[in-house]
Amino acid sequence: MTETEIKKTTIVFMGTPDIASIVLESLHLENYPILGVVTQPDYKLKNKDEDEYISPVKKLALEKNIPIYQPQKLDDDFKKWLKNLSPDLIIVTAFGKIIPRDILEIPKFKSLNVHASLLPKLRGASPIQNALANGMNETGITIMLMDEGIDTGDILSQKSIIIDPQDDYITLTGKLAVAASSLILKTIPSWIDGSLAPTKQDSNGATMCQLIEKSDGKINWDEDAQDIYNKFRAFRVWPGIFTFWENKNNLQKLSLNQIIVEKDKLGEKHHLGEVFKYSENEVGVQTNSGVIILEKIQLAGKNETPVNDFLNGYPDFIGSILK
RNA sequence: CGCGGGGUAGAGCAGUUUGGCAGCUCGUCUGGCUCAUAACCAGGAGGUCGCAGGUUCAAAUCCUGCCCCCGCAA
Numbered sequence: 001m002t003e004t005e006i007k008k009t010t011i012v013f014m015g016t017p018d019i020a021s022i023v024l025e026s027l028h029l030e031n032y033p034i035l036g037v038v039t040q041p042d043y044k045l046k047n048k049d050e051d052e053y054i055s056p057v058k059k060l061a062l063e064k065n066i067p068i069y070q071p072q073k074l075d076d077d078f079k080k081w082l083k084n085l086s087p088d089l090i091i092v093t094a095f096g097k098i099i100p101r102d103i104l105e106i107p108k109f110k111s112l113n114v115h116a117s118l119l120p121k122l123r124g125a126s127p128i129q130n131a132l133a134n135g136m137n138e139t140g141i142t143i144m145l146m147d148e149g150i151d152t153g154d155i156l157s158q159k160s161i162i163i164d165p166q167d168d169y170i171t172l173t174g175k176l177a178v179a180a181s182s183l184i185l186k187t188i189p190s191w192i193d194g195s196l197a198p199t200k201q202d203s204n205g206a207t208m209c210q211l212i213e214k215s216d217g218k219i220n221w222d223e224d225a226q227d228i229y230n231k232f233r234a235f236r237v238w239p240g241i242f243t244f245w246e247n248k249n250n251l252q253k254l255s256l257n258q259i260i261v262e263k264d265k266l267g268e269k270h271h272l273g274e275v276f277k278y279s280e281n282e283v284g285v286q287t288n289s290g291v292i293i294l295e296k297i298q299l300a301g302k303n304e305t306p307v308n309d310f311l312n313g314y315p316d317f318i319g320s321i322l323k
Numbered sequence: 324c325g326c327g328g329g330g331u332a333g334a335g336c337a338g339u340u341u342g343g344c345a346g347c348u349c350g351u352c353u354g355g356c357u358c359a360u361a362a363c364c365a366g367g368a369g370g371u372c373g374c375a376g377g378u379u380c381a382a383a384u385c386c387u388g389c390c391c392c393c394g395c396a397a
Contacts (some may be wrong), residue, residue: 033330043397214395253394280361300394301328305335312348313336 001088001193009109010190012087012242013057014038014256019128019177020093021056023114026181028064028089032188037061040096041070074099089192091184092146095236096125097267101148104317109192111146113153114184116176118142118160120206123151128173132234135226138170141180143187145198149226154198157187162221168233181247219243219256221273221322225290229261243273243322245299248312254322257304258296264289273322283307 010033013024020039027150028034039057061068071078074097083106090111092099104111117127119142128322131139141158144153159179163172190196217239240254262284270276270286275294278284282303284291311317 173333255394299328302335302393303329304393309335309349312334312350315336315348 003189006192008033008188009188010035010085010086012036012038012082012085012090012107012190013093014077014090014095015057016040016055016096017091017094019116019180020172021092022177023061023180023184024094026185028060028066034064034066035087036067036081038069038071038095041072055078055162058273060319074103077107079103089188090146093180098150099146104146104148112184112187112191113144113146113151113215114158114180115142115144116140116173116180118158119144119151119155120201120203122209123205124209125211126209128169128176129212129234130142131163132167132169132172133231133232138174139163141176141183143183144201152201152203152206154200156191156196156198157183159183169236170238186256214239217241219322221285222288225261225263225292226285228287228292232256245301245317245322246322247316249321251323253300254294255298255300255304256294256296257298258294260293260295262291262293264291271321275318275320275322277318281308283311283318 005280007030011027012035013020013027014022015021016039021124022033024037037057039055042054042058058070060066069078069081079102083104087107087108089109090104091114092111093114094116099111115132116122116139117123118138121132122139127139138160140158142145142155143150143157146154147153159180159182161172162176165221167175187196217231217235219231220239221243221289222226228241235241240257241253242253244253246250246252260280262278265278272288274284274286276284276286276294278291278293283295294307296304296312297307299310
């Protein structure tokens with residue numbers, strides 16, 4: 001099969017967030033015929049009259065004049081729409097819904113999933129966040145044939161990525177998106193021409209990651225500073241990390257929007273969760289091992305403020321115990 | 324009509340319940356001290372108290388309407 005023939009492979013793309021839109025864009029730039037894009041329905045953000053959440057994938061598709069389908073459910077109507085397009089291949093990247101087997105098998109060349117981990121590690125909904133939260137120093141992209149399980153399909157190709165200690169959700173997503181784009185462009189041709197043999201996953205090494213909940217952002221001060229910092233990196237965009245501060249007999253939510261991790265000073269150890277002057281103009285919170293230096297914090301209902309400004313208004317913050 | 328917090332000097336906040344001189348910490352400016360400093364001492368500048376209307380002898384404070392910021396929920 002020639003390269004020109006391969007480039008005629010028609011594709012339906014399914015995905016939602018930024019990383020998906022970057023993969024979609026690279027397919028589009030390579031001139032693959034993209035028959036349609038499937039993405040999550042928009043939803044209105046209340047209290048903000050006109051703001052609507054539109055997925056990055058939808059925005060890109062609108063720009064490129066690609067037909068869009070936003071099904072509430074992957075039902076018969078959706079199946080009809082897809083059969084009507086009759087793509088050669090479906091490519092799924094962070095779509096956000098489980099896709100039934102009969103849909104996956106509609107295209108001649110089946111359905112490929114671009115997953116942001118080195119499978120069988122970190123199967124499931126939040127591989128990027130979990131790689132960071134677990135303090136891993138390597139993750140990657142896996143392209144696999146989809147089956148009815150959650151990220152259990154046979155592997156076609158993988159590419160690993162080193163996680164820098166400074167990486168957070170935003171920077172790591174960027175790196176993974178780049179890797180995902182180049183890997184899918186390499187993988188499609190050898191899959192289509194039959195030169196690539198799928199490999200079964202070793203389910204013994206499998207780990208799962210759950211959908212992230214708001215409450216996952218709550219800090220336990222009896223964890224180590226590095227673990228808390230890893231959570232901060234992982235939940236940077238959502239849900240963030242937060243703790244509670246008792247201000248005038250009110251327990252108020254306090255978000256930590258910018259922090260640094262430090263080792264304990266020799267001979268200095270405070271109560272767990274205690275706020276103290278770490279240095280002349282640094283404010284620290286004691287953890288089980290190490291100190292979290294606060295830089296920018298935000299009290300519920302207030303704007304984000306640098307911690308030193310916060311102290312001007314709330315001098316009692318020093319010496320209090322965060323819960 | 325989803326629930327709630329907030330808007331007071333450049334920054335962060337008190338004061339509003341019970342109407343009565345516009346406050347605190349930081350920054351900033353001037354002077355002093357000092358080898359020196361983000362330290363210390365003395366002094367100063369900086370306000371339409373979100374906007375509009377109402378009540379009152381008197382409104383940041385009470386009443387009505389509006390604008391804006393944020394947290395929760397979705």
